[in-house]
Amino acid sequence: MITLGIDVGGTFTDLVMKDHRTGELRSFKTPTTSPHFAEGILNVIRLTDAEPDEITAITHGMTVATNTALEMNGAIVGVITTKGFRDVLIVGRGNRPNLYDIKTVRPPPLVPRQRILEVDERMTGTGEVHIALKESQVLAACKQFKEMGVEAVALCFLHSYANPAHENKAAELIKSELPDVSISVSSEILPEYREFERFSTTALNAYVGPKVAQYLELLESKLTANSINAPLRIMGSNGGTWSAKDMAREAVNALLSGPAGGVTASVGIAHLLNIPNIITYDMGGTSTDTCLIRNYEYEMTTEGHVGMWPNRAPQIEIKTVGAGGGSVAYLSQGKFLNVGPRSAGAIPGPACYGRGGKEPTVTDANVVLGRLRPDRALGGEIDLDHDAALKAISRLGQELDLTPERTAEGILRLAAARMTASVKEISIMRGLDPRDFTLVAYGGAGPLHAAEIAKELGINKIVIPPMPGEFSAFGLLAADTRYDVSRTKLTPLNDISLEDLQDLLQPLREEMRRRLYRDGFQEKNVQLQAFLDLRYAGQAFELRTEIPDPIQNIDHITTTFQAAYEERYAHRDTAPVEIVSFRVVGVGKSPNIKLPKHASNAIGKPETRLVSFDNAFLKATIHKRAALPIGTSILGPAIIEEEGATTVVPPGFSASLDLFSILTLQLVGSD
Amino acid sequence: MTKIDPITLEVVTEGLISVVREMRATVFRTARSVAIYEARDFSCGLFDARGQVVAQSEDIGAHVVPLPWSVESALEDFGDDLFPGDVILMNDPYRGGTHLNDVTIIYPVFENGELVFFPAVREHWADVGGAVPGSMSGTATEIYQEGMRIPPIKILEKGEINKPLLEVLLSNMRVRDERLGDFNSSLAACKTAERRLNELTSRYSMQVMLDCVDLNLRRSENRMRENINALPNGQYYYEDYMETFGPDGFEPLLLPLNLTITDDEMTADFTGASPQVPAPVNSTLAVTAASVYIALKSTLDPAHALNHGSFRPLHVVAPEKTIVNVGHPAPAGSHGEIRKRVIATMLGALSRASPELVSADIHRTSFHNLIGGIDPASGSEYVHYEWACGGNGGLMEADGPSAMAAIDWGDLTTVQSTEVLENRFPLHVERAQLGIDSGGPGQHRGGFGMRRSLRLTRGTASYSLLSDGAIMPPFGIHGGESGAPVDCYVIKKDGGEHHFSRPGKVGGYPLSEGDTLVLQSAAGGGYGDALSRKTDAVSEDVKNGLVSIGIAEEIYGVQFNDANEVDENKTGEKRAELLASRAKIKVKAVDNDPYVPSGPSKRRGISLNPLDIKTFGLKIDQKIELLDAQGPPLRGWVRSDETVVLGTVCMDTNGMLLLGVEDGKEVQLRPLNIPSVTY
Numbered sequence A: 001m002i003t004l005g006i007d008v009g010g011t012f013t014d015l016v017m018k019d020h021r022t023g024e025l026r027s028f029k030t031p032t033t034s035p036h037f038a039e040g041i042l043n044v045i046r047l048t049d050a051e052p053d054e055i056t057a058i059t060h061g062m063t064v065a066t067n068t069a070l071e072m073n074g075a076i077v078g079v080i081t082t083k084g085f086r087d088v089l090i091v092g093r094g095n096r097p098n099l100y101d102i103k104t105v106r107p108p109p110l111v112p113r114q115r116i117l118e119v120d121e122r123m124t125g126t127g128e129v130h131i132a133l134k135e136s137q138v139l140a141a142c143k144q145f146k147e148m149g150v151e152a153v154a155l156c157f158l159h160s161y162a163n164p165a166h167e168n169k170a171a172e173l174i175k176s177e178l179p180d181v182s183i184s185v186s187s188e189i190l191p192e193y194r195e196f197e198r199f200s201t202t203a204l205n206a207y208v209g210p211k212v213a214q215y216l217e218l219l220e221s222k223l224t225a226n227s228i229n230a231p232l233r234i235m236g237s238n239g240g241t242w243s244a245k246d247m248a249r250e251a252v253n254a255l256l257s258g259p260a261g262g263v264t265a266s267v268g269i270a271h272l273l274n275i276p277n278i279i280t281y282d283m284g285g286t287s288t289d290t291c292l293i294r295n296y297e298y299e300m301t302t303e304g305h306v307g308m309w310p311n312r313a314p315q316i317e318i319k320t321v322g323a324g325g326g327s328v329a330y331l332s333q334g335k336f337l338n339v340g341p342r343s344a345g346a347i348p349g350p351a352c353y354g355r356g357g358k359e360p361t362v363t364d365a366n367v368v369l370g371r372l373r374p375d376r377a378l379g380g381e382i383d384l385d386h387d388a389a390l391k392a393i394s395r396l397g398q399e400l401d402l403t404p405e406r407t408a409e410g411i412l413r414l415a416a417a418r419m420t421a422s423v424k425e426i427s428i429m430r431g432l433d434p435r436d437f438t439l440v441a442y443g444g445a446g447p448l449h450a451a452e453i454a455k456e457l458g459i460n461k462i463v464i465p466p467m468p469g470e471f472s473a474f475g476l477l478a479a480d481t482r483y484d485v486s487r488t489k490l491t492p493l494n495d496i497s498l499e500d501l502q503d504l505l506q507p508l509r510e511e512m513r514r515r516l517y518r519d520g521f522q523e524k525n526v527q528l529q530a531f532l533d534l535r536y537a538g539q540a541f542e543l544r545t546e547i548p549d550p551i552q553n554i555d556h557i558t559t560t561f562q563a564a565y566e567e568r569y570a571h572r573d574t575a576p577v578e579i580v581s582f583r584v585v586g587v588g589k590s591p592n593i594k595l596p597k598h599a600s601n602a603i604g605k606p607e608t609r610l611v612s613f614d615n616a617f618l619k620a621t622i623h624k625r626a627a628l629p630i631g632t633s634i635l636g637p638a639i640i641e642e643e644g645a646t647t648v649v650p651p652g653f654s655a656s657l658d659l660f661s662i663l664t665l666q667l668v669g670s671d
Numbered sequence B: 001m002t003k004i005d006p007i008t009l010e011v012v013t014e015g016l017i018s019v020v021r022e023m024r025a026t027v028f029r030t031a032r033s034v035a036i037y038e039a040r041d042f043s044c045g046l047f048d049a050r051g052q053v054v055a056q057s058e059d060i061g062a063h064v065v066p067l068p069w070s071v072e073s074a075l076e077d078f079g080d081d082l083f084p085g086d087v088i089l090m091n092d093p094y095r096g097g098t099h100l101n102d103v104t105i106i107y108p109v110f111e112n113g114e115l116v117f118f119p120a121v122r123e124h125w126a127d128v129g130g131a132v133p134g135s136m137s138g139t140a141t142e143i144y145q146e147g148m149r150i151p152p153i154k155i156l157e158k159g160e161i162n163k164p165l166l167e168v169l170l171s172n173m174r175v176r177d178e179r180l181g182d183f184n185s186s187l188a189a190c191k192t193a194e195r196r197l198n199e200l201t202s203r204y205s206m207q208v209m210l211d212c213v214d215l216n217l218r219r220s221e222n223r224m225r226e227n228i229n230a231l232p233n234g235q236y237y238y239e240d241y242m243e244t245f246g247p248d249g250f251e252p253l254l255l256p257l258n259l260t261i262t263d264d265e266m267t268a269d270f271t272g273a274s275p276q277v278p279a280p281v282n283s284t285l286a287v288t289a290a291s292v293y294i295a296l297k298s299t300l301d302p303a304h305a306l307n308h309g310s311f312r313p314l315h316v317v318a319p320e321k322t323i324v325n326v327g328h329p330a331p332a333g334s335h336g337e338i339r340k341r342v343i344a345t346m347l348g349a350l351s352r353a354s355p356e357l358v359s360a361d362i363h364r365t366s367f368h369n370l371i372g373g374i375d376p377a378s379g380s381e382y383v384h385y386e387w388a389c390g391g392n393g394g395l396m397e398a399d400g401p402s403a404m405a406a407i408d409w410g411d412l413t414t415v416q417s418t419e420v421l422e423n424r425f426p427l428h429v430e431r432a433q434l435g436i437d438s439g440g441p442g443q444h445r446g447g448f449g450m451r452r453s454l455r456l457t458r459g460t461a462s463y464s465l466l467s468d469g470a471i472m473p474p475f476g477i478h479g480g481e482s483g484a485p486v487d488c489y490v491i492k493k494d495g496g497e498h499h500f501s502r503p504g505k506v507g508g509y510p511l512s513e514g515d516t517l518v519l520q521s522a523a524g525g526g527y528g529d530a531l532s533r534k535t536d537a538v539s540e541d542v543k544n545g546l547v548s549i550g551i552a553e554e555i556y557g558v559q560f561n562d563a564n565e566v567d568e569n570k571t572g573e574k575r576a577e578l579l580a581s582r583a584k585i586k587v588k589a590v591d592n593d594p595y596v597p598s599g600p601s602k603r604r605g606i607s608l609n610p611l612d613i614k615t616f617g618l619k620i621d622q623k624i625e626l627l628d629a630q631g632p633p634l635r636g637w638v639r640s641d642e643t644v645v646l647g648t649v650c651m652d653t654n655g656m657l658l659l660g661v662e663d664g665k666e667v668q669l670r671p672l673n674i675p676s677v678t679y
Helices: A037-048 A064-071 A135-148 A165-177 A195-225 A244-249 A257-273 A362-368 A386-400 A404-429 A446-457 A468-478 A498-518 A554-569 B006-030 B067-078 B163-171 B176-204 B206-229 B285-300 B335-353 B418-424 B535-543 B549-554 B568-580 B610-615 B653-659
Strands: A002-008 A012-019 A024-031 A055-061 A077-082 A116-119 A129-131 A152-156 A182-185 A232-235 A241-243 A278-283 A288-294 A304-306 A309-311 A319-321 A327-332 A336-343 A438-442 A461-464 A481-492 A526-536 A543-547 A577-588 A607-613 A616-624 A633-635 A638-642 A645-649 A653-657 A663-667 B042-048 B053-055 B087-090 B102-106 B109-111 B114-124 B153-157 B234-246 B249-262 B265-269 B314-317 B368-375 B380-386 B427-434 B450-456 B460-466 B487-491 B497-499 B505-512 B516-520 B583-589 B595-598 B601-608 B623-627 B634-640 B648-651 B666-671
Touching (some): A002 A037, A012 A037, A012 A468, A037 A195, A055 A257, A055 A468, A064 A257, A064 A304, A077 A195, A116 A135, A152 A195, A165 A182, A182 A195, A195 A232, A195 A244, A195 A309, A232 A244, A232 A257, A241 A244, A257 A278, A257 A288, A257 A438, A257 A468, A278 A446, A288 A404, A319 A404, A327 A362, A327 A386, A327 A404, A336 A404, A336 B006, A362 A386, A404 A446, A404 B006, A446 A461, A446 A645, A446 A663, A468 A645, A481 A498, A498 A526, A498 A577, A543 A554, A554 A577, A554 B006, A633 A638, A645 A653, B006 B042, B006 B053, B006 B176, B006 B206, B042 B067, B042 B176, B053 B206, B067 B102, B067 B114, B067 B285, B087 B176, B102 B176, B114 B176, B114 B206, B153 B163, B176 B206, B206 B265, B206 B285, B234 B335, B234 B505, B234 B653, B249 B595, B249 B601, B285 B335, B380 B418, B418 B427, B487 B505, B535 B549, B601 B610, B601 B648, B610 B634, B623 B653, B634 B653, B648 B653
Parallel strands (some): A002 A055, A055 A232, A077 A116, A077 A152, A278 A438, A616 A638, B265 B314, B583 B648, B601 B634
Antiparallel strands (some): A002 A012, A232 A241, A278 A288, A304 A309, A327 A336, A481 A577, A526 A543, A607 A616, A633 A653, A638 A645, A653 A663, B042 B053, B042 B114, B087 B102, B109 B114, B368 B380, B368 B460, B427 B450, B450 B516, B460 B505, B583 B666, B595 B601, B623 B634
């Protein structure tokens, strides 16, 4: 019995394999084969030498949905909406994307206005029919869509969260008129109020859906052709896995499929080490993802965005900063030094890639400082050209009147200052102090910069998990299945009885059980949690409050909300409390993946190399992670190398490896 | 000064900006009023001991850019008399404030007994007392009706709060507890800043910090100087109007701008602006100067983080007791209107100095709509506040964005959710659409304004509007045409329409169940000649239903065949025909004052020979525009004068400057076109 976690990133396709007979955990890496991602997946599976019939489960993290949205090459979408509201998707909330810039324009809409058609129909906020649906107009719209070559339809009617009858009827008509077109219904995708956000999420689903569906279909057929019949599960933005069929239908939930695996794996590490509060730091080539985990739980949000478009699907609250190994350092007018968000990408890439890149990048800075070893960094795929890096950095240094080493160090310090700004902001917004957290660093470039980041945040302790370069793939192996269902019904909390509340939650619970049983989970592995989105009457923002099962009384919910509100906003209010949405989260628990024990090898004297810290080249010890003995503390300056990642231990830090091969860096003299 | 390496400089700069971000996060976390933590109507800033902006973040330009004037007033009063633990509170528009609702806390931070920084927070308090709930009255005649006026006062002295004083203030404001919450959140933010600044100083030393601040100010100053230096030296002029109504109807108030560029410095001189009036169309020097700065930053140097250095090459002259530098006792509530108009005059004047960097005029007003009453269903009082944004001006590269916040508004959300609104208020939103044909035609047309129709579903309500730009439409540049102005009216339950006699200025109009309020925000002006717009762009607009076929044919000259495709040949002919039919007139330089009285102010008369008036099909007192192919249009009211030579128009020096032409040059003459908007 073998299970696979496969994470397809921009540069590499990573696989982590668990052999449940031996308990062995192995990782593999091949170049990503964009845009034919399935090829790369088959390639990396071949590397494992696993017999197809031994593979019992595959969990996959992908970027197809995200790339489709960001590169704007999704389906030709047609929208049908309520008369008078054609422009909701065009103008959104009327925000200005860049302050103080008169030249700011909106990016082109996902759906041009000519493919947004209006029909007579109207529900009220309480779900009563105000204007009946004019079905002939839906049929006429179908005819127009056919002429326009529409591939996916989004149905976006006002107040459909309160009564989906019109959307359902329209969907039925479209199904019979346009049988080959995929349909996204706003009351199914996101039955919550606020029309722009719901319409946008639905249109995004229609836009990315067909590509995701085609991709998953192709992938499944290729796996079958290779005699691999294991069920394919897809990592969702909500941190749980989905059946490939569900994800194909609700692809908007795959927009954070990539980074979610690392976050869920970090929760596992947090449990293993008994550290409830961590900040994850996943740094790749072009961007860095961070997430705050409190008391072993990541924060969820529905306030996501893809480019300009709101994505209200429930998702892990991940902050992405446009700074990574490929971020370019340059001077702008007036001698202001910038690092990113411009990136050298994979082509030409950093100067040290020797592919024609001339501008200095963060990776070049690491090469100049001796932190990245030229001949075997980045999974051994690319030989790094030290001289090219030095030349690029020196050129910038001359303009700044700094030595190349100072310049390189400056680039890293500045990148760290920029990357930590949003972490500081979200922690203070929650009334938290980052110094109370442990940093968990992974991704190809995470361990390289972790100490710098920790210093900037005032954090003393850093954890580098095993296989940091393939950590997201590892997370996929262990991920639970998770679905979120919700419904908006504005109700004063005081007006509702316990019975009413149960009646409203019951259908959501049943829907959840149905999905999880269908996915093969047994009752003992099914966990349901119910939440209410609550607010003080008159506010426009809600706070998700968990309600215990069984519920004792309504007052108890009020008190829980007030406490949560006070924790978040530092004061209490006396206004009545109002329910906005009812929500049930269902989790199908996967068996825990145990990390294998570190096979410690006694080693001889480590190599040394000159590595620059604080403008001086120091003799740093160079270690192989796989060969580190358990429990021994290494004092910085040191470099710890492994396949796919390099960990920097600066002077003043110590590093030690535990039984499970988890590496911990600690500021000397701190607890 | 010690030598600061460029890396330390950047890291300290990032640290200072981070202080402001953390201030924002603190306000957001601790504020108690909806306007603050939902609409984010507040701003934070960090100032040095001389009151210069050192750092800001994603804050609202309209708030934070005028803040230095408040700090300056505070320093005037307390310069030598500030001690650790002192905290200054103020909102006085006459002393460097904006409007009374913008209440400011200024918090001196000391290091070794020396004053080093002032973190400051400006929050829009939802009520500061005065005649009407919300304090913003469209009918105020004196500042006393707009709320409590607070000159710079020490609300905390050496750490001791002046409780009686705070009680007096709060007792004169509605929803006292919420106001106290606003006050506390500002204070908490400043305390966060103090803590972070102390951490930064212990890491980098005060001297390094101050040197970094100084370097930052200097390099920002240099950057702005370089940008100004790149503009041609010279005198530039634009004039525009604020809208008021007298006993005889419309009384435009003149707002002229003489802009002088001398090498790397710029002077914006508003001498000649209308005297202040007992109506809410006045604002403060701080708002005026800040608006000049916002216009300049948004056009010349948008990318760079904001600090005071880039203000330095800029001089603003605004005579006292005028609409742009209001004094006691005139109302000062119209900062949203003066700001937009000052920015408009800057765009107009800059369009000649730097034709490619500016946009055409932007939607002219902050468009404050208030609908309030008692909902019979719940018996409780409600106020719905709408500030739906309009279109932005066309640009050299692109059409102006439709229904989007203007450059002075930061990240404010400006379109409210219909579903939220209908669940909360006895209102039914019938439509929320772009106004077809509203965008000013041009090579790159202006962005479209919005039309929202709201029907009152229960009980009665009252409607107020504090706006401007309901008569004079947003102007185009480089030949571009006007966008649609603000237009608000009521469709009565019986189908009859009520149009307001003083468009844009409404105080407490009664609405009954079934009445529908139509709110149309202004659009943006066009950039460049409409006849040079790409035919496929016109065709796309038609397909998207944003431009009607009539406008496409008659204004853009684009002709379509039976298959609705562009007929390029016929289009060429039509465009040539339209071009040839344009009225032309020769400019003759004279010394006469062209203006005619307009209430306490004046407006420009354009004197034409009676025969020309007839030939051009114009009427006396009709609004017209004169324009050259480059630059802004000169607007004025037709006067008949037999002494004017046929085929010519007399022009004063400012008029010549605005048009950018010499004596004897021919310019185009056209009626001031108000686009008719459909849905």
